[in-house]
Amino acid sequence: MERPQIQIGTHPIETGDYIIPTKEVLRLMGSMTRIVNNRLPGMIVYGRPRIGKTWALRFAIDHLPTNFDAPLPILYANCNSYRVPSEEKFYSDLLSDFKFPFISKRNSSELRRQVVNFMLEKAEKSKLRRLVLIIDEAHRLTEAHYNWLMDIYNALVQKKISMTVISVGQEELLSRRTFFLEQKRSQIIGRFMTHEHDFHGIRTWEDMQLILSGYDSPEISCYPEASGCSFSQYFFPEGYKKKERLESEAKMLFELFADLRKEHGVSAALEIPMEYFSFTIENALKKYGIHGDQHYWINKAQWREAIEMSGYVESEIYMALV
Incomplete structure (x- = not known):
């Protein structure tokens, strides 16, 4: 399938106007x-x-x-x-x-x-x-x-x-x-x-995998409508063509969140707010995808940077103090 051509800045990942069920x-x-x-x-x-x-x-x-x-x-x-x-x-x-x-x-x-x-x-x-x-x-x-x-x-x-x-x-x-x-x-x-x-946040890597699969699936995340192009496919067309999927990153990504918490001394039970997780995905897709650095796919170091850019670590430190 040919990747749809749309104006930069108008994709739901760039506007934040989308919902992925968890x-x-x-x-x-x-x-x-x-x-x-x-x-x-x-x-x-x-x-x-x-x-x-x-x-x-x-x-x-x-x-x-x-x-x-x-x-x-x-x-x-x-x-x-x-x-x-x-x-x-x-x-x-x-x-x-x-x-x-x-x-x-x-x-x-x-x-x-x-x-x-x-x-x-x-x-x-x-x-x-x-x-x-x-x-x-x-x-x-x-x-x-x-x-x-x-x-x-x-x-x-x-x-x-x-x-x-x-x-x-x-x-x-x-x-x-x-x-x-x-x-x-x-x-x-x-x-x-x-x-x-x-109501809980993300507590397990399986929770994370379910959400990430939504970004991969044209049945759940499709833009433009009826184009058959999922969010991850749109931003990483070559990687997606070669069977790369965000849901395959779930375990590694969950461990990165856990590691960053430990590095900053956050000992409370791990519960990742959806807001910061979605910011992380959006950061990775926008910065390293077709509208950014145009990488083939996202590596571990880039995922870590995407988490840090989301503001998650600062939020957890603040919540721990509260």
Whole structure:
């Protein structure tokens, strides 16, 4: 197959606009599917920073509806940080994240009505009479936020609409749930925090191999669309033609990550954030591939440099100090 000709700088590896499924992403998808299928009201998803939770949510939003027999509305919102949270700010932020065109500036009751009506319209159009609300950075949610969410939830229940809230954030979410338990806030726990999902980074070389195979496979990473050219094939056409594959580098690459941690005195359990791993792959493909130094393939020293360029080592040192 002839390598497609595209403008330099526009490939997804160069723009960062792509998603490769991982074992952890697929595990999260399974948890979310079970929660929605059973019409359960909520689940918390937690993990350390930069580990790939937001990236996984993008994949879930695109693919979760395919697990159902009818369109499933999925709304995404980001919990913003304010010194003093308020109903008006909370509802306005929801409407803004929903791309609602006519946000009322009058009062919290009117804003809540707009949120509920918007959700009601989405759920009724789907014919499933249910919807999913994903809240990112959910460790910022206070008791007041959950009470406002409860008002929305109850308003939808009155209209016979099931809403599932997926709260995604850092490990502080567990502390927040413990606090609510101590304060006997059973109404919050029961609706939004009964179920949990611990989101992990890359822990084994097999995890890494699965991800790398996605960069090799035209069924998963193909650009331009329908060209049949995978990401690794595009950047290393000669190596790919001679059966070189990124997934074959998994063991060596995993050992390089482990060695760099040891060299810098990082002793915590090895868990590689997806963000830094994807930066590593992108660095290697861009710097040593057809748009860079035009090497036949990537050697061990170049992989090491690609890891160092990703900022992974500095991040692990900082996390160890924290």
